[in-house]
Amino acid sequence: MQDSAFRQSIALLGTRRFGTFWFASLLANIGTWAQQVAQPWLLLSLGASPFLLGLDAFALSAPVLLLTVVGGALADRADRRRTIAYFQSIQMLCPVLLVLLLVTGAVQPWVVIVLSLVVGITDALSMPSFQSIVPSIVEREQIPSGIALNTTQFNLSRILGPALAGVLMASAGLAGAFAVSALSYVPFILVALWVLPRTARAAPGARLLDHHQLWAGVREVLHEPGLRGGLTTVLATATLSAPLLTFCPVLVKEVFQGSAGDFSTALGAFGVGGLIGAIGLLALDPHRDRRPLSTWFATAYGAIVVLAALNRWAWVLPALLVLAGVAMTASNASVNALLQSSAPPHIRGQTVSLFMLAMRGGMALGSLVTGATVYWWGVRDALLINGVAAVAVHLVIGRFWLRAPLPRQAS
Template sequence: MAGPDTHASPAPARSSSFAPLRQPVFALLWVAAVMGNLGTFMRDVASSWMVTELSASPAAVALIQTAATLPIFLLAIPAGVLSDILDRRRLLIALQVLLGGVSGALLLLSATQTLTVEWLVLLTFVGGVGAALMGPTWQSVVPELVSRDELKSAVALKPLGINIARAVGPAIGGLLLASFGAATAYGADVLSYIFVIAALLWWKRPEAKEDGLKEQFGGALRVGLRYARASRELHVVLLRSAAFFLFASSVWALLPLVARQMLGGTAGYYGVLLGAVGAGAIVGALLLPRLRGRLGADGLVLLASGLTAGVMAALAVAPPRWVAVLLMGVLGVGWIVALTTLNGVAQAVLPNWVRGRGLAIYLMVFNGAMAAGSLSWGLVAQEVGVPLTLLLGAGGLAVIALAFHRIKLPTGEADLQPSNHWPEPLLSAPVAHDRGPVMIQVEYRIRRDDLPAFLQAMKHVERERRRDGAYAWGVAEHASEPERVIEWFLVESWAEHLRQHHRVSRADAEMQAEALRLHIGPDRPRVEHLLAL
């Protein structure tokens, strides 16, 4: 079970940033996602501006941002489980229909002059539910569409597509809003969902093979949480993400008020500001490969924090409108650098079998920080005003960026492909998949002088066992034969242990090999499987 994988994997070939677009299915779905986001930004511009017409309260304006992001915080983990156990194509189609219905309802309410703040918040919340369920699923399909050596480029293209839509969508939405009213902007969003659904129907995703080990929702949820609890690499990504987005959210929550009250702009000008963010993000995405080579992931997050904090501080003094447009471009650079870097590291530290659930937890932290930050900054602005709130957010972001810079992001270079080096368990008779719990015992022979080094190596093995599904783990020595050391761990069922066989990665095999080098027995460590009666 615990032997190392002796076959090294070949080094991946280098590929250009746009190489994934040569894959027809990826290219079509990427374009569809751009179109979908284009409509979403039109809808968001209309909703953000309409709430300023319906209420002058900063808290009400910030509540729209909270309503959009809170569902993602609440539902991200269940959404990740669904993306790992359901057919992702069918799930995406159903969610597009739901989101199209939300925009259709907004269209009818605005056309009949019955749209209120309450309706805006409610429908924005329902749209957030759809986005919560869709986010992990969209991200999880990327490894299915491109080769492994193109995965990082494909991951980077997703936020580039979002920001292409951000560069155009808000400006178009603002023009439609100013020229024809909110109903037209909402109608354009409905049309975008039709395009996305058509692309998903064209994609013929291969049917998953039934192997008898398909996870159920409850077990998949528990295993995903265990993985997140045991993965230190993921902990660092989540901590750094929460620190950045909690403070950076202030500029997004208050931007409609900055445009309308501080700068005296119209709906069209607000769209131009958001379009400038998208244009800056495109520039940032093009500069990112060169910046990544010079600064690394930690330097990129520090750079993004500095740019964002500087923009927030500059907006606080109510600069001329044209200067504000330039500042929004700088904000776009900082935003795409932070978002792509943190998302890319999260993707890189997650194996495929738990990718949806891991990304869901990342999205939960991201949107939870955005929701909590937006609501908090809105309440602060209501008490002390928008300019001072922006200054407080800028100062807090600068301080937290410097403080957390010492907590280094993982490199994400570990080989997470399954090693498949565990031999199949020996059975006297077939075991029902739902039987459990199961105790697995691995017996090592360790010299007394080597015991401290062995226990140190087993700390890494413990994290691997818990990440892959064990809910309890320990090491014990034999009372009469101190050189006999027993590693034991518990899993919920026989099926869950069989899944462990397929989850162990090549990087995990290397960690297990560190402990195996101290084993002095003539044979491999003895493995026993004990079934509860």
């Protein structure tokens, strides 16, 4: 059964629309992860404090708190192709500007943080459209496999992007990594306009962002206890465990006295773990209840954060990040598959927006709060507190979530 499920999942890559979408997304994410390596290192090289590092991560994720529900409404009621192309084109200009500022020597920490805010706003408005594309180009029973494959390319990019960034930063400097990030948007935008299905716009005279319909969709999703538990699990993971990755450059540079190459290796290790977790999900029966899988891997992620805080050896950090990548991917992708398989088509974008709100909004809050605790108590103590809290919170959430009825499957 597992071998058959794996073969059927891989076969999706041979389809025209999904295969092209998958490859274009891989290229775009490679560029994104190259920038994710270069940007915190740029801030540290400009003399930014750990708090500013956390503030930059907060600026990138905070707009989700305010705008992702609007992005979900756009995904349900506007043409998703145009939504993606428009906002991703704006986002592409941010690394272009960073390249120009680096070449002219005019870059400042506040500029980097403002540009992160712009990226965060465009992400919040376009990511629900992006995330809801997979269910629109595969059959309903293929949704878990499609999401797992999409998670696979994302985590493959976590390996290739940091590795490419390490090479570029050593040869062409930080500007090289930002230039690759800018170029990687082009194929993805073209695919969004060419391959993705055109969706109906709102009828003439209708309000695109009707707040009554917007909140009605949110209430419909949150009415299901099985879905509420999944969103709460993702929120807790993002708030308490994800700061391990945000403050990884602080661990590498200040605790282990490592280089930019060591940091890119650490991020690549997280990507290796994520890839392993995503491939493992491909072999699962699409009809399997994934709630226990999500709960236990989320709890394991918290335990790994504790181990990373207590770790005294630089060579152990990449190994722990491999395990962290497996745990985060298995937990979050399981919730994502549950949500999208269960959501009715008319609120699928809104459902994805709540998933993004829990994940990215939690990361924003976690980065800001952890940045303050890192500033006052140091990175080790801050991560130790986060990890212990994550384990406790997930054990409590799981106690109730696993007893809730399974959500209805969307027709």
